[in-house]
Amino acid sequence: MQFTLKVIGNMIMSLEPTGEEQENFRANFKIISSCFASLPFKIPGTAFHRGLKARDRMHAMLDSIISDRRNGKSVQQDFLESLIRKHSKNASGEDNDDKLSDKQLKDNVLTLLIAGHDTTTAALTWLVKFLGENPVVLERLREEHMEIRDKREGESSLTWSEVMNMPYTAKVISETLRRATILPWYSRKAAQDFEIDGYKIEKGWSINLDVVSIHHDQEVFKNPFTFDPSRFDEPLRPFSYLGFGSGPRMCPGINLAKLELSVFIHHLVLRYKWTPLERDDSVQPTLVRMPKSKYPIMVESL
Numbered sequence: 001m002q003f004t005l006k007v008i009g010n011m012i013m014s015l016e017p018t019g020e021e022q023e024n025f026r027a028n029f030k031i032i033s034s035c036f037a038s039l040p041f042k043i044p045g046t047a048f049h050r051g052l053k054a055r056d057r058m059h060a061m062l063d064s065i066i067s068d069r070r071n072g073k074s075v076q077q078d079f080l081e082s083l084i085r086k087h088s089k090n091a092s093g094e095d096n097d098d099k100l101s102d103k104q105l106k107d108n109v110l111t112l113l114i115a116g117h118d119t120t121t122a123a124l125t126w127l128v129k130f131l132g133e134n135p136v137v138l139e140r141l142r143e144e145h146m147e148i149r150d151k152r153e154g155e156s157s158l159t160w161s162e163v164m165n166m167p168y169t170a171k172v173i174s175e176t177l178r179r180a181t182i183l184p185w186y187s188r189k190a191a192q193d194f195e196i197d198g199y200k201i202e203k204g205w206s207i208n209l210d211v212v213s214i215h216h217d218q219e220v221f222k223n224p225f226t227f228d229p230s231r232f233d234e235p236l237r238p239f240s241y242l243g244f245g246s247g248p249r250m251c252p253g254i255n256l257a258k259l260e261l262s263v264f265i266h267h268l269v270l271r272y273k274w275t276p277l278e279r280d281d282s283v284q285p286t287l288v289r290m291p292k293s294k295y296p297i298m299v300e301s302l
């Protein structure tokens with residue numbers, strides 16, 4: 001979905017939503033995303049090599065954007081601006097030890113774009129699919145948003161306090177992330193030797209969590225394959241829901257992602273109805289779980 005790249009590109013670095021810069025950016029971004037989990041062979045012709053070349057082109061674009069910001073040619077109020085002003089090394093080199101070099105700065109921007117784009121795109125796609133398949137949930141969700149709209153005075157847009165007060169929407173988002181499990185695994189390093197189900201794990205080993213199984217554990221989630229946001233009415237057992245991970249490495253984009261999803265839901269359910277064009281439940285076996293068909297739909301105004 002181009003929508004999420006436009007939103008995140010705009011928030012992080014005020015990228016124009018259309019035009020040549022956005023097109024180049026999107027083309028390179030697509031190459032990087034598609035070879036993200038490829039084997040690391042730096043040999044021309046491999047996906048990894050293509051990814052490195054695309055990253056270099058992205059760095060060159062960022063170099064020119066950063067230089068325009070530093071010499072005052074472009075002034076913005078975005079994440080990149082605060083990285084440049086507050087967190088990057090200055091030319092004098094004084095008091096710079098805890099600041100980012102330009103390469104680190106560019107890598108941070110790319111990390112946020114990559115980590116924040118495909119995940120949110122997948123979440124939106126699953127959301128549309130689950131809502132389409134669960135008309136009762138969709139109706140209740142629509143009621144919540146109609147109430148918000150009806151209470152609003154005049155033509156004003158969605159406000160921050162409205163977004164913060166969407167209890168059913170928050171449960172729908174959590175249930176979407178549970179059922180879909182956008183990131184099916186991620187790893188941790190064992191801090192000490194331990195044993196689990198008879199398997200010995202040694203300190204320092206990398207452990208992959210099987211989040212799909214955790215999210216479909218019958219003991220925690222009754223009828224785990226049913227889409228049921230009311231599961232989140234009561235607090236769950238700790239570590240049984242890991243839609244955004246947990247602990248110090250938990251997703252730092254959690255609030256941005258929830259905001260994007262809530263705003264999208266608001267406009268989607270108030271304005272549109274949709275029907276799927278393909279019925280295929282298989283999941284694309286990539287790092288970010290996505291319906292294989294990308295879930296094409298036909299959309300009509302309500």
Ligand code: HEM
Nearest residue numbers: 115116119120123182183243244245246249250251253257
């Ligand atoms: C629905 C959308 C999203 C989902 C489902 C999601 C999910 C996750 C998960 C499961 C992790 C691993 C957490 C862990 O190891 O405990 C993660 C890490 C991360 N996410 Fe997200 N994420 C989303 C959106 C975003 C956005 C919008 C951004 C940034 C703009 C972002 C940036 C990151 C980064 C940088 C990490 C690595 C954190 C670290 O290793 O310290 N994510 N995300």
